[in-house]
Amino acid sequence: MSRVAVLLFASVGAVCAQDARQVMNEVQNRSKSNSQRYEGWLKVIDNKSKISEKRWTYDRLGSAGESKVVLRFTAPAEVKGVALLIVNHPERASDQWMWTPSLQRDRRIAFQDRSTRFFGTDFSFEDLEERDVNQYDYKMLGEEAVGGAPCWKIESRAKKTKSSQYSHVHLWVDKARYVFLRIESFKGDTLIRRIHYSDYQKIQNIWTPLSLEVEDVARKSKTVLKTEKLEYNVAMKEEMFTLQALRRE
């Protein structure tokens, strides 16, 4: 399950489960949609307060670790037209290709170090992978409020079959809506990243955060992501998510 995807597009349902895994299953279920489309706006603020911005359109087909995504950059001018095709797999790292219009070339993105930052943002490539809840072990740590909202605080650890840059992750799940409000990722005792989710709106019956902020604790930089014109279960064809389609547009 992609943490970002889940957190962006999670829906809320009335479930009374108290067990950590049951909570996480419910989070995944409530955020589930067959497809999704939105326009994204991203702002990276580095440790010297230098700001860079990017815009893109996002199309996803499928869910729960078996989705395909096409992301096309629309701004700034120097990256306009660059497109990414991401094919997520439930049991392994996603495959990614990039289309560069100025070269008229597509390339398979060679990242294998999943801790690498995603194109200058504070997300790592691993943060963007779609993962199924079953790939992790969960432990209920207790209850803690975030911004006044009561939450379950859950610890997740990747199963031995799954490698991760993080030793463990703390998740704060809103009890009322079954959505994430905060995530903190650790390497040992060191906090690496912190993600805040806000501006939740119910779109097509799915509670969706329209804004999130990622903080790279070591670099002291942060990335703000806002989504606009978000739709779920949009009619999309498989052919849209191929290398040929990537080259066409």
Place this chain on the structure above:
Amino acid sequence: MILLRLLTMPYVRKHKLRTVLTIAGIALGVVIFVGMRTANDSVMYGFQQTVDRLAGKTHLQVSAGETGFPEEVLEKVQAVAEVDVAVPVIEAIVQTGIAGQGNLLLLGVDMTGDRSLREYDFEAGEEAVIDDPLVFLAQPDSIMITRDFATQNKLSTGDKLKLETIAGPKQFTIRGIMKPGGMASAFGGNLAVMDIYAAQFIFGRGRSFDRIDLTIKPDYTLEQGRLALEKALGGGLQVDSPSSRGKQFESIASIFSVGASLNSLFALLIGLFIIYNTFSIAVTQRRSEIGVLRSLGATRGQIRTLFLMESAALGLVGSLTGIFFGLLLARGMAQYLSSFFGELYGVTQRVEEISADPRVLGLAMFVGVFMSMLAAWVPARAASEVDPVKALHKGAYESFSDHESRMRLWAALTMCAVAAACWFGGGSRGVPLYAGYLSVIVAAVLLTPAAVRSLVAALRPFLRWVLPVEGALAADSLMQAPRRTSATVGAVMLSLSLVIGLGGVSTASYVSLIDWMNNVLNPDLFVGTSEQIAERSYRFPASFGDEIRKMDVVSEVQNVRTARVQFKGVPVMVVATDIAAVGRRVKPKVVAGERLEMNRLSAEGKGVILADNVALMTRTKLGDIVEIPSPGGIIRLPVVGVTIDYSDQKGAILMDRKVFIQYWQDDSVNLFRVYLKKGVGPEEGKKAVLQRFGGERKLFVMTNQQLRDYALKVTDQFFGLTYMQIFVAVLVAILGIVNSLTVSITDRRRELGVLQAVGGLRRQVRQAVWMEALSIGLVSVILGLALGAVMLFYYLGIIREEVAGIRLDYTYPVKIALILIPTMMAVALSAALGPAESAVRSSLVEALEYE
């Protein structure tokens, strides 16, 4: 130490010039040894250092020689379970066009993954370039340079840098500046990094990579990773550690290295003669002192130790001097060698610093001192055996006793027998070849005194005929002191024999090269990507050949693709061309097979044609099935012909272009052989091609004559060693002759004094010394030219069987010999000027009082 102070120091003080000459003799050998080895090592070290700095965390590299391979190989490599990170690389040299900057090493990498292997240390405020590869990748004109290069050229982020691309000059935007040190110091800091796909475009690489750099997961050993990769990729791709690239470069340049080593060892050997000469003279001159010391109770061991310590001290001073000047020489030579390797082998390297290997310096020091002591051993032993009673008999020791002469003759005959046995019994390669070569040298050295005596005796009537008194005096002086003369003659003889040997090799090479060029290089024009014909960074698309073909002035275009691959451990050149078309135009000299049949079979893709040197070096015969690695797997084809071919010094394998395209999935072209229509002159054709394509493509057009001149120029550079050796021979001659004459004049001061006292003119004394010098020069030249004839025989054998596999005809370098004769005579005469003046200006009274 007491003896050293009592006997040596006064002698050294009295004979300052001779001491300096002795030290110079040792230093000369060490200079050449250190200079050539260090220059060569520096180029190799520079290459290895660049490889290491670029390798970063790379454990292994996948490559297909230098041909590159299709992009799909990357996915195969990444799918291997043992592989952790695998990233593609294109590496090429580009001309900056900036005065004084020379070449820039351009690294094409995939920024999305490359940082996992290499540290890109950026200057503050520019991290976004690497952290946001999207911007970098989205714009194919993006380039990163080093701080050093930026500072030298006053460049900063956002500035434009013009580089040559296959589609003509293009402006690149500097989007990152790397901090000095680490990777940024590779290639002397003249490093640029760009996106790999942009690099593919610039260099006309199509959809191929040069290599893949990878790391192995910590759970596996490198060997496990290597085996897994080899299994996954088949046998056509090489999986090696980064350091193996340095070894390949060394292998490519091995022919030059062997020549340099041979030259430097010979220089040391010649130094040995100079020292021997000096100490022989010293022993002769100090016989009376040695006799007195022996009478006073000095033991033979003490006398021997005295001379050995003296030689060790001189050896030490000479070695240190030689090392100092050798390093200076290396500094000058390294850059020259670097650019020369680029022209000859297409492997350019930038040498920023001299790699003074402590082992080489230590070896030079040891060899200098050891050679010095070795050379002094015989004189030292002779000194220790001086009979105190006979010690005052001047001159008696300068001749050889009959027993010694007989022993020398027998030893020389034994050496000749060994050489003959090696040649006829042991074969013409390997240890027997080298043993025979050394035996001939030793025999020549042993025979030198007898040969000198005979030659001078033969010359005496002629000398007397020229100048009756002076000629007779000169000849007698030489005959009376064969020990003094023969060491000098031996040194000059060896030096000249090397000149003749190397000169013969170069003469034969020119003859063979010109013959080959006449047979094979007959197109009117050659269209390449660079003025350096061996350069293979850029490639043309095959379609460019069609465009040339359409020109009104062009009759035929033949596409040629060259690439170096490993064949039986030798980095040979694959030459892929349309054999049917080429076969109609050229008639190479056939060594094995039948020309039309070999062309037919290879044109049909049913065989390959081997250059004779590849066949010789790899012991491959007509009909053998050869295995050539390629990205598409191992090519197994029979050898259908062996021809003389000098496309590459390490040899060439000629195959049809369609075989290359099939196995390499690459139809790019290095060179077009262009035949013009009748009536179109080469310059006219060249102008037309340049006018048509010059503005839109990076291309370089050579006429047939220009290519021939270029090939001969590179050959000239390669044989530059010969000219250096002539310089060494001249130096040796000057040192030796000045030394000999100085001693001769000192020994004969009384004789010359008497001559002047009884009415002899100063002119006559001067001319007697000149005649003596000219005689030494002439005898040395005669013996050197004769020994050179034998040396040439061995050099051709070594080149054919051991070094390059090139079959060169025995051609005595008459021109070089004709140049050497007057040169050495002039050198001898000029070396005599100082000693002659010293002889005529010495006090007559002192001369008569001498001894």
